[in-house]
Structures are given as C-alpha cells and as structure tokens.
Amino acid sequence: MTFDNELELHKIKDIFPNARMVIRIRCDATVAQCPLGMKFGCNPYTEAPHLLNVARSLGINVVGVSFHVGSGCKDPPVFRKAILAARQIFDYAATLGYNFNxxxxxxxxxxxxxxxxxxxxxxxxxALDDYFPDPSINIIAEPGRFYVSSAYTLTCNIHSIRAVNVEDPVTGHNTVNYMYYINDGVYGSFNCILYDHQKITAQPLKNYTNGKLYSSSIWGPTCDGLDQVIDNIMLPEMVLGDWIVFENMGAYTLPVASPFNGFPIPKVHVVADENIWLLLKDIFPLSEDHFVIGNTPTNLRLGLDIVSTDPWSLPALPITIPVCRNGGLIEEHVLDFVRPIE
Known part of the structure; x- marks a missing residue:
C-alpha cells in the first residue's frame, strides 16, 4: 500500500502493522491532461526522508517508491526527473536499514x-538503465490509458436538431447554427469531459459530398444545460437519425457513467473474432449484460468496417491468462492463436 503522510503510517501501525508499504512521491509533469500531484505524493526531498524515519521508528516495512507524473502526460522528460528522485530515496532508505525492491x-x-x-x-x-541497473529491482507501471483509450469508439445517434439564427460577429449577417442532440452525454460516456479534461473530436459516420460546413454544437440527452458535448464545431448539415462517431473513448468513460434522468448506460458492441471473445469474455470487469452481441444495426455496422494499413504486432505465443473467481485462481487459459479481425 502507498503512503505520503505521517498519519497513514500511524493508521497502518494500528490496523495492519505487517503491511508492505510504498512511499509515493510527487513529481508533476508541466503539461498533463489530468494532474494528480495536488492530491497525492510527498515532496521527495523535504518530506520523504522524514516519513521514512517515522516508518522506521514504527517498525513498518517499506519496500519501495511510487510516483505518477499525471495522466495524459505531455512532458516526457519528467519521467527521468522522477526516476532520479526515486533513486535518491532508495539510497537514503538504505542508510536506515531498508532494502527497497x-x-x-x-x-x-x-x-x-x-x-x-x-x-x-x-x-x-x-533512466532505468542509469539509475536502476540492478535486475533484482521490480519495475512496474500503470499503463491503463495507453491500453484502452483508442480501444473504444463511441457512435451516437442524432435524435433532435435545432437550427438557431445567430449574428456573425465579423460580417454582421445572420447565419444558422445547428444544435445536434444525441443519445449520450456528460452524465454517460462523455463524463470524461468533466472528470478527465478530455478534448472530444467528432465526425459524421455518413460521407457528405457537398462539402459545405456549418457552425454546430453537440448536446447530450438530459435536461441539464451542463450536458454539452462540444461547444463549437464545423459540421455538414445532418438529419434526424444520422450517426456521429467519437474516437478514443476508452479511458474514463463507461466506468464513471450514470443513468441520470433515466437514460441507460451505453451498451458495448464487441468487434472481435468469436474464438477471442469466448476466451476473454469472463475476464472483462463488465458482465455480459453490458454487451450487445451479434445484432449491431446494419446501418451502423456498414460504416464501421475495420480498415488498417499497419501490420499487427503480435505477442509471442502461447499466452497464459489467469482467470480468478472470488479472489482465487481457479484456472488458466492458454492462448495459442491470435489473428487479426478479417
């Protein structure tokens, strides 16, 4: 378990004194989609040494260091800075008799x-080669966004359209602004706008050929005026029943969605080889009730054909996948076939 303050150490001493603890330090990226340092992490130079001394005096077993530079990091060099700080804490902990691993x-x-x-x-x-060359040190990471962000594409249906006349601030002429109301919003999949500072991009599923674009906005289905998906975007003039596609909707979307105003949480339509589905379906954190299998609407399915020019980079086989039930390992699946979707 992690700690970044003295009170946590005293709590652990009282409740679970045999715990293996990890000190969490703060090292913030200058640019991150979702900063975390203002809530978690101690200063590695002014606070960490004191906390390690407190842990030693309490007899608490500290085994390592953790950090998180911020989700959606756009400041790669910060990782070297954080790894160097961790190295210095490893060295200081050794002077107290700790052997971090x-x-x-x-x-x-x-x-x-x-x-x-x-x-x-x-x-x-x-940085790891420079500061942690010892192979006995276990290096772990938390690459959630990396794995799932682009794994999900959200497609929403237009259920209402409102055309509003607005005055162009440049020309002074009246222009039409289209407000498109769709069947998902910030209380559903698009909560990532509120909680993850996500920048949403939208594109029509249908290929419009006239090329004319209009100032538009996209709105969710609830009664709340906060429920706005995109404030201003140039789109062709769409009609009732058209679909809008949103890519990169796999991170911080469904797990935080709510049925506010009675609107259901979206279903997931799985696009996968049947053998892969049978192998993986019991590992998903969602139940089968969350998924729609085999009956994707024809007009939607035809527009979502998978086309890729990049060759698949497949892992070495076989792959052993543990399956747990009620906290215990009951079986292992051996995956000895992986092939792209045809």
Whole structure:
C-alpha cells in the first residue's frame, strides 16, 4: 500500500502493522491532461526522508517508491526527473536499514490514435538503465490509458436538431447554427469531459459530398444545460437519425457513467473474432449484460468496417491468462492463436 503522510503510517501501525508499504512521491509533469500531484505524493526531498524515519521508528516495512507524473502526460522528460528522485530515496532508505525492491513508475502514457509511447519509453528505459541497473529491482507501471483509450469508439445517434439564427460577429449577417442532440452525454460516456479534461473530436459516420460546413454544437440527452458535448464545431448539415462517431473513448468513460434522468448506460458492441471473445469474455470487469452481441444495426455496422494499413504486432505465443473467481485462481487459459479481425 502507498503512503505520503505521517498519519497513514500511524493508521497502518494500528490496523495492519505487517503491511508492505510504498512511499509515493510527487513529481508533476508541466503539461498533463489530468494532474494528480495536488492530491497525492510527498515532496521527495523535504518530506520523504522524514516519513521514512517515522516508518522506521514504527517498525513498518517499506519496500519501495511510487510516483505518477499525471495522466495524459505531455512532458516526457519528467519521467527521468522522477526516476532520479526515486533513486535518491532508495539510497537514503538504505542508510536506515531498508532494502527497497520495488519501483512503480505510474501511468500517464498516451494511447489515442495518432500518438506514440516511444518518446516516453526511450526516456524511461535510459533512466532505468542509469539509475536502476540492478535486475533484482521490480519495475512496474500503470499503463491503463495507453491500453484502452483508442480501444473504444463511441457512435451516437442524432435524435433532435435545432437550427438557431445567430449574428456573425465579423460580417454582421445572420447565419444558422445547428444544435445536434444525441443519445449520450456528460452524465454517460462523455463524463470524461468533466472528470478527465478530455478534448472530444467528432465526425459524421455518413460521407457528405457537398462539402459545405456549418457552425454546430453537440448536446447530450438530459435536461441539464451542463450536458454539452462540444461547444463549437464545423459540421455538414445532418438529419434526424444520422450517426456521429467519437474516437478514443476508452479511458474514463463507461466506468464513471450514470443513468441520470433515466437514460441507460451505453451498451458495448464487441468487434472481435468469436474464438477471442469466448476466451476473454469472463475476464472483462463488465458482465455480459453490458454487451450487445451479434445484432449491431446494419446501418451502423456498414460504416464501421475495420480498415488498417499497419501490420499487427503480435505477442509471442502461447499466452497464459489467469482467470480468478472470488479472489482465487481457479484456472488458466492458454492462448495459442491470435489473428487479426478479417
């Protein structure tokens, strides 16, 4: 378990004195989609030594260091700074008799379409080679956003349209602003706008050929005026029943969605090989009730054909996947086939 203040150490001493503890330090990226340092992490130079001395005096077993530079990090060099700070804490802890064996380098890695983890990986790997060459040190990370951000694409249906005449501030002429109301909003999948500072992009599913674009806004289905998905975007003139596609909707969306105003949480339509689905379905944190299998509407399915020019990079086989029930390991699946969706 992690700690970043003295009170936590006293609580652990009273409640679970045999716990293995990890000190969490603060090292903030200058640019991050979701900063975390204002809530978690102690100063590695002014606070961490004191906390380690308190832990030693209480007889608490501290085994390592963790940090999180901020989710959606756009400041790759901060990882080297944080790893160096962790190294110095490892060294200080050794003077107190500790033998740290764990370093958690947190998350923050980009996962959207068009992004790459290579720059961060290069900095992290070089820093680990420089400061943690000992192979006995366990290095772990929290790459949630990296794995799931682009794994989900959200497609919403237009159920209402409002055309509003507005005055162009430049020309003074009246223009039409289209307000599109869709069947998901900030109380559902788009809570990432409120809680994860997500910048949403939208594109029509249908290919409009006239090329004319209009100032538009996109709104969720609830009664709340806060329920706005996009404030201002240039879109073609769409009609009732059209679909709008939102990519990169896998991080901090469904897990925080609510049925506010009686609108249900969206279903997930799985696009996967049947054998892969049978293998993985029991591992999902969501139940089968959350998924729609085999009956995706034809007009939607035709527009979501998977096309990729990049070759698949497949892991070495076989892959062993543990399946747990009620906290215990009951079986292991061995995955010896992986092939792209055809």
């Amino acid at each position: 764990l370093l958690d380098i947190g998350g923050g890695y980009p996962g959207d379409h068009g992004t790459s983890i290579e720059k961060i990986a290069e900095i992290v790997n070089l």
